[in-house]
Amino acid sequence: MLEFNTIALVLLVALLLLWNLDFFATLLNLASLKPDLPDEFADTYDAEKYAKSQEYTRAHSRFAIISSAASLTILLSFWFFGGFSWLDSWTRTLGWPEVSTGLLYVFALLFGNYLCNLPFTIYDTFVVEERFGFNKTTRRTFIIDQLKSALLLALIGLPLLSGILLIFHHVPDAWFWAWLAFSAFVLVLTYLAPSLIMPLFNKFEPMEDGELKDAIYRMARECAFPLTEITVMDGSRRSAKSNAFFMGFGKNKKIALYDTLVENHTTEELVAVLAHEIGHFKRKHIIQRIVLSIIQFGVLFYLLGHVVSPDSTFAQQLFAAFGIPSENISPHAGLVFFGILFSPVSRFLGVLLNAWSRKHEFEADAYAAGAQQTPEHLITALKKLSADNLSNLTPHRIRVILDYSHPPVLNRIQALRKIPLESTP
Numbered sequence: 001m002l003e004f005n006t007i008a009l010v011l012l013v014a015l016l017l018l019w020n021l022d023f024f025a026t027l028l029n030l031a032s033l034k035p036d037l038p039d040e041f042a043d044t045y046d047a048e049k050y051a052k053s054q055e056y057t058r059a060h061s062r063f064a065i066i067s068s069a070a071s072l073t074i075l076l077s078f079w080f081f082g083g084f085s086w087l088d089s090w091t092r093t094l095g096w097p098e099v100s101t102g103l104l105y106v107f108a109l110l111f112g113n114y115l116c117n118l119p120f121t122i123y124d125t126f127v128v129e130e131r132f133g134f135n136k137t138t139r140r141t142f143i144i145d146q147l148k149s150a151l152l153l154a155l156i157g158l159p160l161l162s163g164i165l166l167i168f169h170h171v172p173d174a175w176f177w178a179w180l181a182f183s184a185f186v187l188v189l190t191y192l193a194p195s196l197i198m199p200l201f202n203k204f205e206p207m208e209d210g211e212l213k214d215a216i217y218r219m220a221r222e223c224a225f226p227l228t229e230i231t232v233m234d235g236s237r238r239s240a241k242s243n244a245f246f247m248g249f250g251k252n253k254k255i256a257l258y259d260t261l262v263e264n265h266t267t268e269e270l271v272a273v274l275a276h277e278i279g280h281f282k283r284k285h286i287i288q289r290i291v292l293s294i295i296q297f298g299v300l301f302y303l304l305g306h307v308v309s310p311d312s313t314f315a316q317q318l319f320a321a322f323g324i325p326s327e328n329i330s331p332h333a334g335l336v337f338f339g340i341l342f343s344p345v346s347r348f349l350g351v352l353l354n355a356w357s358r359k360h361e362f363e364a365d366a367y368a369a370g371a372q373q374t375p376e377h378l379i380t381a382l383k384k385l386s387a388d389n390l391s392n393l394t395p396h397r398i399r400v401i402l403d404y405s406h407p408p409v410l411n412r413i414q415a416l417r418k419i420p421l422e423s424t425p
Contacts, residue, residue: 002082007314007341008321012076014344019072025398026061032396033057040413041393044383053390056132063128067120074116075340085323088333102165102332103158109336110153129239132390137238148200160185168308168331175305179298186293194247194254204231204256212267216255219271223371225278229254236260241389244270246277253281264388269381272368276378279367285360292353300342307341308334350402357405365412366419375416382409 002008037050045053078084091105125142129135137145163181168174189197198204207213207230220227235243235258242261247254255274262270280286306312308331316326318337369375386393386409395408407415 002080002085002323003317003320005317005321007317011321011341011344015072015076018344018347019068022068022402023065025396025402026065028396029392029399030058030061032394032399033392034394038393038410040410041383041386044387049387049390050393052132053387053392056390057392059128059131063120063124067124070120071116078112079322082323084333084336088324088328088330092328098169098330099162099165102330103161105332106161106336107157134240134390135238136236136240141238145201152197152200156189164335165331168305174331175301178304179301182301183294183297186297187290194256198247202237203234205234206230207232207257212262212270215267215271216274219275219371220278223275223278223282225281226253227255231256232259232262233257234259242385244273244277246281260388265381265384266377268372268377269384272372272378272381275368275371276364278371279364280360282367283360283363285364300338303342304334304338307338347402354401354403354405358407361406361412362415365416369416369419375419379413379416382412385409 033054037045037047041050087105087108091101091108094101094104096104122142125135125137160182163185164178167178167181171177207216213230216230217227219225231254233256235241240260242258242264244255244257244261247256255277257270261273265273307315307318308329309315310326310329315329315334318341319326319329319333322333322337324333365375365378368378372378385391391409393408393410395404400408406412
C-alpha cells in the first residue's frame with residue numbers, strides 16, 4: 001500500500017513544478033521567435049530557410065511538450081497504481097538470488113520505459129526529422145540500431161549493475177567501493193568506446209590525402225596538439241545534420257568529421273572547427289569535466305548509500321512512498337527510486353553545469369580565433385552549421401539557461417568579433 005508521506009508529497013510537487021517550468025520555458029521560447037532575420041545571418045539564410053528554421057523550432061517544441069507530458073503521466077500512473085511495489089513483489093516470488101532479482105527488477109523497468117518511449121522516438125525520427133529533410137535513417141537501419149543498442153545494454157549494463165548490486169549486498173562502506181568501481185568502469189568505457197562501440201553504428205574512413213588533411217595536421221602541429229588520425233564518419237547515413245568530435249586520451253588523439261560537415265564547409269572553416277576542439281584540450285576543459293564527473297559520482301553514491309540502508313528513516317519513508325515495506329528495502333529498488341527522487345535536483349544542477357559549459361565554449365572559440373589569427377573562419381562555419389541544422393537564432397534566455405550547453409550562435413559570433421588578436425595563444 002502506497003504511503004502518501006512527506007517524501008511522496010515533495011517528490012510529486014517537484015516533478016509537477018519541473019514539468020511546468022519546462023512548459024513555461026517552451027512557451028517563452030516560442031514567443032521569442034522573431035519574424036525578421038538577424039542582420040548577422042543575411043549572407044547565410046534566405047527568407048525561406050529562416051522561416052523553415054522557425055517552423056522546425058515550433059514543431060520540436062510541440063513534440064517536446066506532448067512527449068514530456070506523456071512520460072510524466074506514465075510515471076505517475078505507474079507509481080500511484082502500485083506498479084513499483086507490484087513488480088518488487090513479483091520478482092521476489094520467483095525465488096532467484098538477490099542479485100538476479102535486482103537485475104530482473106531494473107531491466108524490467110528499463111524495458112517498459114523503452115516500450116513507452118519507442119513510439120515517440122519513431123515519430124521524431126520518421127515524422128518530425130523527415131518533414132524537415134534531416135532524417136536519412138531507413139526502417140532497416142533503425143531496427144538494427146535498436147537491436148545493437150539492446151545488445152550493448154546487456155553486454156555492458158548487466159556486468160556493471162551486477163557488480164554494483166554485489167557491492168551493496170556484501171561489502172562494508174558499499175557506496176565508496178561502488179563509486180570507485182563505477183568511475184573506473186566509465187573511464188575504461190570512454191577510452192574504448194571510439195574503437196569498439198562507435199564503429200558498430202557508423203563507418204569511420206581515414207581522410208584522403210589532400211589540402212584539407214594537410215591543413216588540419218598543420219594546425220595541430222602549430223598548436224602542439226598530438227593528433228594521430230583523422231577520420232570521416234558516415235553521419236549522412238542517419239541524418240543530414242553536421243558535427244565533429246575528438247576521440248582518445250593522452251597522446252593518442254583522433255578527430256572524426258561527419259561527411260556532411262566535410263561536404264558543406266571550406267578548408268579554412270573546417271580547420272577553425274578543429275582549432276575550437278583543440279581549444280577545449282588546451283584549456284583543460286576535458287580533464288576538468290572528467291574530474292567533476294567523478295566527484296559527482298562520489299556524491300551520488302554516498303547519497304545512494306543512505307537511500308538503500310534499512311536502518312535509515314529516510315530510506316524507510318522513501319520505500320513506503322512507493323508501496324514497499326521497510327523489510328523489503330533493497331539496493332536495486334533504491335537505485336530506481338533514488339534516480340526518480342534525484343531527477344528534479346539533477347535538472348537544477350544542470351543549470352550550473354550548462355553555464356560552466358557555455359563558458360568553456362566561449363574560451364574554445366577565443367582559442368580558435370587566436371590560433372588562426374582571425375575569427376572570420378569560425379564565424380562562417382558557425383553560420384553554416386546553424387543554417388544546415390535549422391538552429392533557433394533567437395532562443396529565449398530562460399530556455400538557454402535551462403538547456404543550452406553551448407551559447408546561442410549569435411552570442412558566440414558577437415563574442416568572437418570582440419576578441420583581440422595581438423598574439424596567438
